[in-house]
Amino acid sequence: xxxxxxxxxxxxxxxxxxxxxxxxxxxxxxxxxxxxxxxxxxxxxxxxxxxxxxxxxxxxxxxxxxxxxxxxxxxxxxxxxxxxxxxxxxxxxxxxxxxxxxxxxxxxxxxxxxxxxxxxxxxxxxxxxxxxxxxxxxxxxxxxxxxxxxxxxxxxxxxxxxxxxxxxxxxxxxxxxxxxxxxxxxxxxxxxxxxxxxxxxxxxxxxxxxxxxxxxxxxxxxxxxxxxxxxxxxxxxxxxxxxxxxxxxxxxxxxxxxxxxxxxxxxxxxxxxxxxxxxxxxxxxxxxxxxxxxxxxxxxxxxxxxxxxxxxxxxxxxxxxxxxxxxxxxxxxxxxxxxxxxxxxxxxxxxxxxxxxxxxxxxxxxxxxxxxxxxxxxxxxxxxxxxxxxxxxxxxxxx
Numbered sequence: 170x171x172x173x174x175x176x177x178x179x180x181x182x183x184x185x186x187x188x189x190x191x192x193x194x195x196x197x198x199x200x201x202x203x204x205x206x207x208x209x210x211x212x213x214x215x216x217x218x219x220x221x222x223x224x225x226x227x228x229x230x231x232x233x234x235x236x237x238x239x240x241x242x243x244x245x246x247x248x249x250x251x252x253x254x255x256x257x258x259x260x261x262x263x264x265x266x267x268x269x270x271x272x273x274x275x276x277x278x279x280x281x282x283x284x285x286x287x288x289x290x291x292x293x294x295x296x297x298x299x300x301x302x303x304x305x306x307x308x309x310x311x312x313x314x315x316x317x318x319x320x321x322x323x324x325x326x327x328x329x330x331x332x333x334x335x336x337x338x339x340x341x342x343x344x345x346x347x348x349x350x351x352x353x354x355x356x357x358x359x360x361x362x363x364x365x366x367x368x369x370x371x372x373x374x375x376x377x378x379x380x381x382x383x384x385x386x387x388x389x390x391x392x393x394x395x396x397x398x399x400x401x402x403x404x405x406x407x408x409x410x411x412x413x414x415x416x417x418x419x420x421x422x423x424x425x426x427x428x429x430x431x432x433x434x435x436x437x438x439x440x441x442x443x444x445x446x447x448x449x450x451x452x453x454x455x456x457x458x459x460x461x462x463x464x465x466x467x468x469x470x471x472x473x474x475x476x477x478x479x480x481x482x483x484x485x486x487x488x489x490x491x492x493x494x495x496x497x498x499x500x501x502x503x504x505x506x507x508x509x510x511x512x513x514x515x516x517x518x519x520x521x522x523x524x525x526x527x528x529x530x531x532x533x534x535x536x537x538x539x540x541x542x543x544x545x546x547x548x549x550x551x552x553x554x555x556x557x558x559x560x561x562x563x564x565x566x567x568x
Contacts, residue, residue: 179249180422183248186244198416199238200412201232203231203232204230206228211227215229220404222397223397224243224393232409233404235409236409236410236412238412238415241415243257245419250362251361252370252390252392253391254393256396256403257386257388259386259387259409260373260375261371261374261386263406263408264371265292265371267402267403267408268320268349269292269300271399271402274398276318276319279320280303280320280322280346281304282307282310282322282339283327283529284329284530284532285351286328286353286518289351291521300319307323307335308342311342320346320347321343321348322349322351323350323351324350325351325352326455326474326476328518330453330531331474332460332462333463335465336350350362350370352370353371353372353377354474354476356425357425358377358472359470360469368395369389370389370391371387373387375505377428377429377475377505378418378505379505381417381507382506382508384414386414386415387410428507429475432475432543433541434546435544435549436454436473436475436477438546439550440477442550447561452480453480455470475541475542476538476539476540477538478539480535482535483562484533485515485516485534488534488560489513491557492511494560495556497544498511498556502518507542509542509544509549511539512537514536514537519532
């Protein structure tokens with residue numbers, strides 16, 4: 170009997186099971202928009218199956234319904250997350266929208282725990298999906314749950330504060346209500362929410378799963394029964410991931426564990442130094458004990474990750490100065506790439522969140538978020554250090 174493969178092996182081989190039969194070594198790219206239908210009965214049955222949410226059919230019919238290249242990366246990511254299925258979309262927001270539309274059909278009341286990615290927060294608060302969203306603390310879920318509650322949403326580690334949320338406790342409080350975990354920051358390398366009871370695992374695959382800043386994508390990993398209605402939404406709304414994007418993600422997966430390992434080591438080294446820097450008021454990083462629920466390290470999360478948040482003593486002006494002065498580090502939104510990025514959540518990724526809500530969850534004008542890449546750590550530190558010193562008040566420089 171074959172032993173279960175470890176993650177470092179799965180990232181290399183998952184989703185490639187048909188390569189030998191195809192006689193290929195690299196992921197094929199199927200760019201067809203339509204597929205010949207010579208057997209009408211088979212074609213009609215295939216159409217009904219795909220529109221009804223089946224994962225595959227004898228004939229793909231039309232690329233909005235199914236694509237073999239996308240199917241391969243879905244199978245790979247389901248294997249990494251330990252779920253039966255994965256449904257891929259043209260962006261992380263398209264993936265979240267599909268889950269919300271399905272939740273509307275099942276009751277329409279959603280409980281969400283902040284902090285969340287800024288655009289996720291905005292979509293939930295906007296009412297665009299026709300659902301009623303109630304923002305709560307994790308400890309309030311059991312009391313706020315209603316008969317029409319169809320979904321609970323959390324993000325852990327949270328964007329951008331890096332707070333950790335106890336998935337198992339949230340699942341217990343949610344009872345029969347399915348829980349969606351945005352696990353983008355952790356990746357399957359550091360966390361598998363389904364192992365702790367989550368019904369849906371969401372990733373902005375734009376980030377670590379793609380890993381090279383050249384693809385926009387989103388995925389939801391779940392069981393097959395929950396995947397079917399998500400495919401129905403995807404087929405109806407035209408949100409299927411493009412095959413070129415699927416190819417880029419699949420090509421990047423073999424190095425995922427190595428990239429996370431190297432970037433995390435860099436982040437650990439930088440976080441320790443940032444904690445002592447005179448320009449920085451607080452360095453938020455799970456290993457430092459400066460975020461919520463760091464007791465989850467070593468159990469729910471297998472490592473502290475590659476993201477760091479830092480509160481500048483000089484507030485907004487100092488944060489802007491750092492972004493203007495970095496050279497090796499790129500001042501840009503997004504995260505999870507091989508290169509290091511720094512951005513200002515209050516002014517960029519979370520600008521669409523109200524000022525009062527940002528203040529309540531710790532997104533201040535002086536907060537910066539650093540996504541650490543795989544460069545030489547000393548080069549990163551030299552760049553960050555010089556930028557921080559230029560943002561340090563002159564009296565502190567003298568001291």
